[in-house]
Amino acid sequence: MVVKNKSFKPIKKNKRAFEVVALNIKESIFKGVWQPGERLPSENELSSQFGVSRHTIREALRTLELSGFLKIRTGVSGGPIVKDTIMTTISNLYLDAFQMENITVEEFTAARLAIEKVVINDAIDNATKEDIEKLKNNITKAKKLIANKEFATDANFEFHSLLACASKNKVFIILEKTINTINQKLRSLSSVNLEVTGEAVKMHEKLLDALIKKDREVVIQLLEAHLMTVGKSL
Amino acid sequence: MVVKNKSFKPIKKNKRAFEVVALNIKESIFKGVWQPGERLPSENELSSQFGVSRHTIREALRTLELSGFLKIRTGVSGGPIVKDTIMTTISNLYLDAFQMENITVEEFTAARLAIEKVVINDAIDNATKEDIEKLKNNITKAKKLIANKEFATDANFEFHSLLACASKNKVFIILEKTINTINQKLRSLSSVNLEVTGEAVKMHEKLLDALIKKDREVVIQLLEAHLMTVGKSL
DNA sequence: TCACATTTGTCCGTATGTATC
DNA sequence: AGATACATACGGACAAATGTG
Numbered sequence: 001m002v003v004k005n006k007s008f009k010p011i012k013k014n015k016r017a018f019e020v021v022a023l024n025i026k027e028s029i030f031k032g033v034w035q036p037g038e039r040l041p042s043e044n045e046l047s048s049q050f051g052v053s054r055h056t057i058r059e060a061l062r063t064l065e066l067s068g069f070l071k072i073r074t075g076v077s078g079g080p081i082v083k084d085t086i087m088t089t090i091s092n093l094y095l096d097a098f099q100m101e102n103i104t105v106e107e108f109t110a111a112r113l114a115i116e117k118v119v120i121n122d123a124i125d126n127a128t129k130e131d132i133e134k135l136k137n138n139i140t141k142a143k144k145l146i147a148n149k150e151f152a153t154d155a156n157f158e159f160h161s162l163l164a165c166a167s168k169n170k171v172f173i174i175l176e177k178t179i180n181t182i183n184q185k186l187r188s189l190s191s192v193n194l195e196v197t198g199e200a201v202k203m204h205e206k207l208l209d210a211l212i213k214k215d216r217e218v219v220i221q222l223l224e225a226h227l228m229t230v231g232k233s234l
Numbered sequence: 235m236v237v238k239n240k241s242f243k244p245i246k247k248n249k250r251a252f253e254v255v256a257l258n259i260k261e262s263i264f265k266g267v268w269q270p271g272e273r274l275p276s277e278n279e280l281s282s283q284f285g286v287s288r289h290t291i292r293e294a295l296r297t298l299e300l301s302g303f304l305k306i307r308t309g310v311s312g313g314p315i316v317k318d319t320i321m322t323t324i325s326n327l328y329l330d331a332f333q334m335e336n337i338t339v340e341e342f343t344a345a346r347l348a349i350e351k352v353v354i355n356d357a358i359d360n361a362t363k364e365d366i367e368k369l370k371n372n373i374t375k376a377k378k379l380i381a382n383k384e385f386a387t388d389a390n391f392e393f394h395s396l397l398a399c400a401s402k403n404k405v406f407i408i409l410e411k412t413i414n415t416i417n418q419k420l421r422s423l424s425s426v427n428l429e430v431t432g433e434a435v436k437m438h439e440k441l442l443d444a445l446i447k448k449d450r451e452v453v454i455q456l457l458e459a460h461l462m463t464v465g466k467s468l
Numbered sequence: 469t470c471a472c473a474t475t476t477g478t479c480c481g482t483a484t485g486t487a488t489c
Numbered sequence: 490a491g492a493t494a495c496a497t498a499c500g501g502a503c504a505a506a507t508g509t510g
Contacts, residue, residue, distance in 0.1 A: 068327070076493055096303075097408070118351075
């Protein structure tokens with residue numbers, strides 16, 4: 001059979017030096033050569049290792065820093081330190097996209113609802129005893145905070161992360177992380193209300209109950225109501 | 235009511251020079267001072283305008299380039315050109331995140347199926363006549379390619395993008411773009427098969443038919459079958 | 469086709485700020 | 490408090506790319 005593939009493959013572009021360096025370092029991190037927390041060689045050392053100037057190294061480090069692969073600390077024993085803050089970078093970009101692309105909170109909430117529906121459905125199927133235990137502990141912790149008239153915001157975010165973990169799909173864990181970070185940022189812009197967080201905890205408790213009973217209909221119903229109120233508060 | 239909020243607000247950090255420059259430029263773009271397609275002043279000019287060295291300007295431009303706010307072209311009439319490619323940047327970062335977490339094809343396919351189910355459901359509700367028209371054109375184009383014994387890979391990717399557009403939710407458009415990017419990468423690793431792409435086109439056609447008829451059940455059924463075969467081929 | 473002007477890409481050298489020991 | 494080892498920032502120079510006459 002004669003197959004004509006008219007699509008051109010990307011020609012090896014003349015990549016800029018700093019891009020090559022950045023890609024090299026990035027792939028080393030992927031391979032595990034450098035693990036989070038470890039310190040990369042200093043700019044001068046990288047400069048001589050790669051055989052490029054310090055300026056080029058700096059530009060490479062800039063891009064890696066912005067992508068969330070490393071943080072750069074000044075001072076002795078400072079330098080480029082491997083960090084995994086890609087999720088923060090992504091959520092920051094989402095906020096930029098909200099402005100550039102005119103993404104509305106409504107769109108975000110709708111997408112969030114859709115994703116969390118699926119997540120919780122998978123969680124019902126795949127949650128282990130430990131997952132349920134963790135979720136229960138989260139509720140108790142949050143209730144204690146509320147009873148103490150303290151904010152339970154972090155605990156509430158954690159609840160959704162734990163749900164994602166229970167789904168046993170890492171893609172959802174990552175997406176949930178994005179959602180949480182964006183939420184956190186949006187929340188810091190709007191006025192935080194103690195009653196709202198208290199209501200959220202109650203909702204979470206009901207949700208967990210339904211999840212344990214594997215009552216999908218109620219779970220979805222509760223989730224919709226919950227996320228809609230959250231969306232409105234933003 | 236006494237409210238104890240134990241969370242500290244971030245202290246105004248001493249920002250680095252290039253960060254200040256980048257923020258300035260970014261906000262100018264947000265305000266519409268520079269619109270997509272326009273060209274920013276050259277590095278030398280920016281250098282004198284901001285009163286910092288060219289090196290600092292370059293680092294600022296690097297970060298903005300990576301974020302997707304501009305592209306930098308060399309040569310006369312080149313320079314920093316305002317672009318709006320944040321969504322592409324987000325997709326690429328997701329790809330990095332997936333690589334960091336060693337996401338499997340199975341996890342990816344499961345998540346993809348879940349997301350596209352929601353997307354197509356929204357598309358049924360919100361697709362305009364133009365959307366339907368574009369989808370139809372896509373099918374005709376793809377069929378023509380297949381009849382000509384050519385690969386219709388790009389057209390097939392486009393089909394899913396068009397679906398996301400029809401959902402009228404920009405968050406989904408971003409997610410779909412991510413999915414496509416990852417798919418493209420996975421596909422480049424596995425052997426591409428002409429028959430597989432041909433089958434995909436047929437599937438898309440059926441899917442579009444059901445979508446026009448607003449037959450949700452059939453749509454979901456077809457989508458599941460379609461994405462599962464795609465997943466297996468990877 | 470060729471020469472030229474403009475702009476980014478890369479390099480070297482130097483000085484200063486900063487965190488750690 | 491001082492020395493040390495980093496990043497940060499500045500200035501100048503030349504190479505490479507690219508559009509124009």
